[in-house]
Amino acid sequence: MIKVRDLEKSFDNRPVVKELSFQATDGAITGLLGSNGAGKTTTLRMICGVLKPDSGSIAVDDVAGDPQAQQRRMGALLDHIGIYSRLTARENLVYFGRLRGMAPAPLKERVREVLSALKLESVADRQTSGFSQGERMKTALGRAILHSPQNLLLDEPTNGLDIPTVRSLRDLLKRLRDAGTCIVFSSHVLDEVRALCDQVVVISNGSFIAQGSPAELCSQTDTPSLEEAFLKLTCSPEVPQC
């Protein structure tokens, strides 16, 4: 479970996230929905412990104030997938498993399981420099779920993927959700949010706007679709693109 309270972050005196609060529960996929530049990536980076918030608090499974303890409870696939091109897919996974302190024998078995779950066995011992975008994304996803985290954060994970890969990724996320994992998923693709998310947190200009299931958001805004609900919630006369 992830609880975010009054989170704030500025870069060069420019506020990017403003008093943001929301909660993502176990066994559910929570989507962070917002336009480009709404603050989704910065929020995820703060939750992951790579950026320090200016103020506010983040609790992961009720652990707060200790970024490393929080990182032990989560896996993440953010916008930089950056796998090591001179290592094989298996070596990439083993490296991150060893960094997380996994013992050699269980790690070897777990890497085999993850490669199998992601259908990467046939390329597991090839250096990743020649991998397709889908294979690279799957390797990076494998890295995020290797240690069976209770919390999983994904930042627009389907960008650049073909349809079969997107479908297998969605199936994997649903299986993890059904197993009780708390998944936070950022996207600006409404179809994806509707297909995957149990809860949606709408963010605009770094601020919390609304939270609910896609149906609840439609009902709250009295609109027939999530797209209309999103536009009604985030658009104001001051926002030119609306």
Added chain:
Amino acid sequence: MLSQSLVVAHKEIVESFRDNRSVFSLLMYSLMGPLAVGLVSLSPAIRGAAQSPLAGLMSVFTLVSAFTSGMNVAMDTIAGERERRSLLPLLLNPVHRRNIIIGKWLTVSLFSILGLAVTLLGFSVVFVISGMHLQVPWPRFLLAIALGMFPLPILAASIQLLLSTGCRSLKEAQTHLSMVVFLPMGVGMFLVFFPAARRAWLNFLPLVGQQLHLQSLADGRAVPLVQSFVLGCLTLTLATLVMLVSSIRLHRDEIIYGN
């Protein structure tokens, strides 16, 4: 935890040895000095002359080798990671950033020390081929080198990592790190051609001390081992401090959103 640093170092070493550029640059930079000095030593004009200019040249090339052998790895290991967007995924792990830097520092130091060792080995061959004689006994010479000289590539690794943490791309790192090579070159050449500038305390100043050290040894003047030891300790202390500054820089927000 040192074990995490060793995991990082192991991965960096495997990756660096799979990258032909790192191995080639190590060999080229470390053999450059012995080849150049070897050619000069075979010249008839030099053969009849005193050995002092050769000793000076050797010491300059040795210092340069300590700074150039690990340069490619230093660029790749931080600036290269940022460029390839693999630094952020690394920082998502519950590993203290100091341990990450220590792992990378160990790798760059290893390459720099290997380069220095190849250079010194090359100069030993030059000594034999050119008929030059080492007037200091070999065991003493080797001990003085081990104590005084080998901390220098470790300092070089620290400086290069520090600069690399401030760079967003390999190209940017290449520009900055290439300039650092002028440091040993400038210090070396200055002391070779302006020996009057030497002062006793300079023997303990990292980089300058190593240059004076090498020149004394090559000229056949024994260096007190305690002097080599103190110089080595001071150099290692400075190297550790610079490395710690790099780990602090790795905490800045710019390391993430700057690229």
